[in-house]
Amino acid sequence: MRLLFSVLFLALLLVGCESDGRAGYRDLDLTQYNIPVVIQAPDSAKVVVSNLSGVMDDVTINSPADRYAVQVLASDATTNDMARLKAEELEYVRDNRYFEQIVREEPQGFIFENKIDTTSAYGFRYIIYRGDREFVFQNSFDGVFTLPEVEAMYESVKFAE
Incomplete structure (x- = not known):
């Protein structure tokens, strides 16, 4: 009986440790970049800030080695x-001529697939409304991402809520 409980405990422990693609991520407070949220990002992530015509803040968090x-994009709502x-x-996403399907949809965001010939490229949008501003989180256009890579990024920004 003890052996059975030990095996069950070990199995539950292993399932609980299953990776969601975010191993090595840490909290990253974006408040200093005029984005009042905390997300999770790889330890090696670099933040680049720009302003688009004084109308929109553009903050990119990038870690090429981690495919992150x-x-x-922050603007007045x-x-x-x-x-x-x-x-x-x-x-906006459905208007893209390569749009294929919505893979996952939730109240504040979604993951989608674009398909160019036979190649699938995945992306996401996650929206936060705070004060009188909206913050749209999305994959940057620096590469073509797989579904697991996009899911890891999506979950890392959902952490903000």
Whole structure:
């Protein structure tokens, strides 16, 4: 009986330790970049900040070795209706001529697939509304990402909520 409990405990422990692709990630506070959230990012991630015509802040968190490239676009919100904010992002994504399908959808975000010939490229959008600003998290356009890579980035920004 003891052996059975030991085996079950070990099995549960191993399942609990299953990797979600974010091993080695740490908390990264983006407040100093005018983005009032904390996400998770690889230890080696570098942050680059720019401003687009004084209208939008563009913060990119990049770690090529870890296949991690997240871009945050921050601007004044046009509405405080989260469903509408997400619907706008869905429309932008669906308007891409290579759009194939929505892989996963949640109230604040989604993962999608684009397909060019036979090559699948995955991406995501995750929206946070805070104060009078909206923050759109997305994969940056620095590469073609697999579904597991995009899922790891998506989960790392969901940590912000």
